[in-house]
Amino acid sequence: MKWLWIDAICIDQSNLEERASQVAMMKDIYSNASGVVIWLGDSDVRLEAALVAIYAISKKFQADTGMAAACIVGPDGLRLDPTSIEHLQSYGLFEILSNTPENIYKLLAHLFALPWFRRVWVLQEAFAHSKITVRLGEHKLPWGSVILAALWASGFTRTYTAMSASEHRVERTIDRGYLPELWLGLLHTRPVRGLSILELVSRARDFEASDPRDKVFALLGLANDVGAHESRAAGLRPDYTKTKGEVYAAFAKDLIMTSGCLDVLALVNTFAPRDQRQDSPSWMPDLDVPIATIRGLGFPRKYNAGFSTKADMHHVTGPSDDPRSLMLTGFGVDRVHYVTKSILTFSRNLKVYIDSTTEAVTELWKTYARFNRLHASEEALLYAYIELVTATGFAMPTAFPTYPLGRIVPPREVPSIIADFAAYWSSVEPSFSSFGDRLGSHLRQLAEAADAEQFGVLAGKACHERKFFITAEGRIGLCPTDAQEGDEVVILYGGSVPYVLRETGAGCWTFVGECFVDGIMFGEAEKFRRPAQVFHLL
Template sequence: MEPYQYPPITIAGTFRLVRLLLVDTATSPPTIDVSIVETSLPNPVPYDALSYHWGVGADEKPDRPINVSTPTGSRRLFIYEPLETAILELAAAGFTQRAIFIDQICIDQRSPADKAGQVPLMGEIYTRSARVVVRLGPSTPASDDYFRFVRQINAASPLGRIVQIAGKEFLPIYDAVADPTMPCDPAVAADRDALLALIQANPEFPLASAIDVQSRSWFSRLWVIQEFCLVRDAVLLCGGELVCVTCLRAAMLFFVVHNAWWLRNIKGDVPVSTMQQRERVFQLNAAIIRLFQERRAIHTGDGKRDLYDVVLKYNIDKEGNKIGATMPEDRIFGLMGLAREDEYWRQVRVRYHDAVGVYTDFAGLMAARSTDLLLYSQFPKEIAGLPSWVPDWSAKLRVPHGYMELGQPVFSAGGTGGPTPRVDPTSGCLVVEGVIVDHISRIGSRQLQLDPSDKASEGVDYISTKHFLDETQEFVETAAQLATSSIHGFHADQLAQVAIRLSDFGLTDKVLLQDMAPDAVATTLVRVRDQVHKTGQMLINVNNTVQIYNLGNLLQSLSQAPWYWAPPNEFEMVRSCAATPRQAVSTLLRGARLAAMDVLVALGASTAIFVVTRWLAFRKRFKGFNFEGVTSSQRAGLQRFGLDETLLRSTAMRDYRDHLARNIGNRVYMTKQGFVGLCPPQAVVGDAVAVVLGGTVPHILRAKAWAGAGRWEYVGEAYCEGVMQGEAMGQLDRRVGEILLE
């Protein structure tokens, strides 16, 4: 059979659809006969759209044949195996009445020109479809069980209505389910009672089944975002089971209230595996909720945002799981349907197998919109050959240090405006206006590190934090001695505040100032910082204590051991036992008992820190759970080392630890004139601290001497005490000029 040749599309707004003519599973391979028809926007024929995970590598070739009916006879077209399976499931479920948009068939995958014309239409194609069928993959016993559970709890229950309630109005219902004894108004009480009845009828939430369904690869693919969010009606297909998307959303809501009820009614020990499953469901829910939020924003009048904001939202890794995309270019093109078609959108040129060119062109467009685009040029990069100023959207990217959340900068180092950045057509450099503040003369050796025992919540390691705080304080005190320093003449309390701001990029100070007076913030920050420092020192002492009492270490370092644990040498032991055997044994046992008490107290304090740290992370996830995990002996250990359990549990401590964790990898620096701040790990002595007009935070740049004066390589974002609120812009001795970034 001859291969199918796509007729070129010559009319703007025209796209292709598939009609399923015959699906026969009795043959091997299955027989799939289709026709490919054309229709046009804005008034296409009625059609469905398929959303699925391609599930193939970039270099794989399609090898499953289908037959395409044409006026001159059938022609052969090859597709990938996952799509073949999806078509078989569609036919079995009865989705053959309407034409279907299937991107793998409707777009000529071998033609760059066809892709360039069709990909920008994808958003409108999915928006105009009557319904999207989401194919999650093959069924399993667990997925069948969960789909049946979802349909069951949605049948004749209030979930369908409650899931439409806005978040603020839902919170009283959640609280009432979590604590049925609390007073509430009649409407809330009615919903509470209905939910409690549903929980009583389903006391065991199918955690493993929920994980099976919600961990399917479809939920983690970038293309499916616009495919799912733009259409109003969508159904989920998994093997032979179907549920509506609203039913799935209701089941996720039911898990939240079910979990609140479960936490209140725990009796006895809970297996670690159960807690891990519940944590996993929360993680999976978070990713899916983002899809529902996007759907709501699009369909309730908030409208589409610009392409820059959409690309940031879906390429910045906030939950620890970066959304998947096989082709790096799709991290831009796969999101165009979610963005409004403004002047920037219309300048994006769709093409593939040119990630460097696509990313560079897009960065040039977006830099004109926001100079903070530079903050997303983070290292290391996955794609080789990118200019230093161009973000690699395929790499793991984080929210910038100087932002509380995406879209929420907390500083204004570059003031409120400046000339629009531009790309020099000859050199390819990004040209910005800015100020070189100073050059780095010294960089610290200490870095904050993740606690290896707290990977789930990405908590900071206290011991590395203690060393980092010590080094930061030393840098601040040294810089203050320079007459040219911005902190010269500061008294001890002011220097302590500077050191705290350096440790967490100044973020906790900004958070606390929202609810507290400046003096109260300063006092609280010092207490929190001191507790973290003491905790690190306590853990160092614990490690030393345990190490001393290790018998192997003891034999090598008896001089370090306390008197009550150092055993006598053999001669003294024999002589003592011979003279006063009872007293000798008593002395040795008393020493052993005291040693054991010392180790237990130290370990008790260490364990208490572990428990409190977990409690803080646990409380963030399991809202409303009153966890009293520190025992009296552990509390005594904390007190012995001068630690305050209440402060360790406080929201100020939680915020400070969270901000420290965001600062992992950065190092403290000092410049020639005595500016102090934080720089990325790849910074070196001699690098410049610069402020770009209109930017929110300073940047670290590296001179490219061989490339000509004024050319720089971008290194990363920075904190610089004394210039974070635009001070450098007002200093006449610092001339604003062009900075060329290669």
């Protein structure tokens, strides 16, 4: 006889106090079990074919390395070095299964699109124990086999998804048909280093939870920076008596209080019109909205606009401790002078558009950026412009396993960024006639051996659902879609990027969102630092 603990049965879901108490114990419950069984559901023809591919990958990997799939995950995490992972991702699989990588990818995508892989609570199941068995219909396999297949697929994801819509009809399930990167990050980091709570909630936003409050509560036990349950701030403890909005606001405020950093403000949904968020504080991150972490400017950190300052703890909560109020200290640096009417959008052909037909990267340069007078030369101005349109940065692929979720660096640290820009530009304007003769000739040469698609992806991440703007002092930048002429551009202590705020009267401000502003992203604003001002955000 075997004893099974099943959370949906063993926790009284109607008892809020019991739910909060048991949620705080989930990590211990799973880690102290003799083993964990994962039930993915019933099988079908495509899932059966996916299992054949998974078994084949595991068998070849064991033959090549001597390491069985059941042994690649241990108490300390993933037992694979970068060389082994590169070797795994080199498999073409045609020689094993007489099938193309594209078809194998589709089969695995069907498996990884199963609902189980997107449920936020299952992260506890999969990472609190190293002895895990996966069941799919009548089949049983080690969790390590699933991980090997996921690692293989992750190396193929960009190659496949970067193909244009005209070449491949990509089903909706393919769009989400990969093991989320958060899984692989947790695999490598447990329990030695772990991940921060901000990293967890940010990367789990597209996971599913029947109760949106669990987008915070389900992840607290996996975080490496929140401490023991009894010593945490109230916003970092499960409390089902609070509404979703109260949970998210308290989480953000207490995270700022405990860390001194404003990174959590990068999670505010500035891609939706403000009138759709009127019931929430403007600064509250709605973690129930699936927004990819890679679209943020202020998180993961890659800039230092706030010149390494910390948030002023005396002002964060405000005198009344109003849960809808957030008080932050900083100073104004500029104002929004002009904002494009159209929102920038990223197309499936890997191009950025400023309307349905006008390519944006070339148009913004021709119409606005090249006339900027804050840079001494055309080359310097172009490099600044390239940094702007790729402002969300680049995940360095060589950083695994030290940074299992990727080390995000600013565009200026990407060696190929200028050449890739040239290749992208060449696909729109092969003559390079928008540049001077010398620079145009140089870009034309660089374009010959560069990656236009990579630049398109980088520009798409940064520009999609944002607007281009010019400040009163002539700086160029990217801002939230709700930004308006007259809005204030500010440096807030504890932040790594500038922010756009709007004064609403009576000394109160609306948080419009984070922004990129050329010339103040790396601490330059410290040179013209003004007296500190308290911004009362509602």
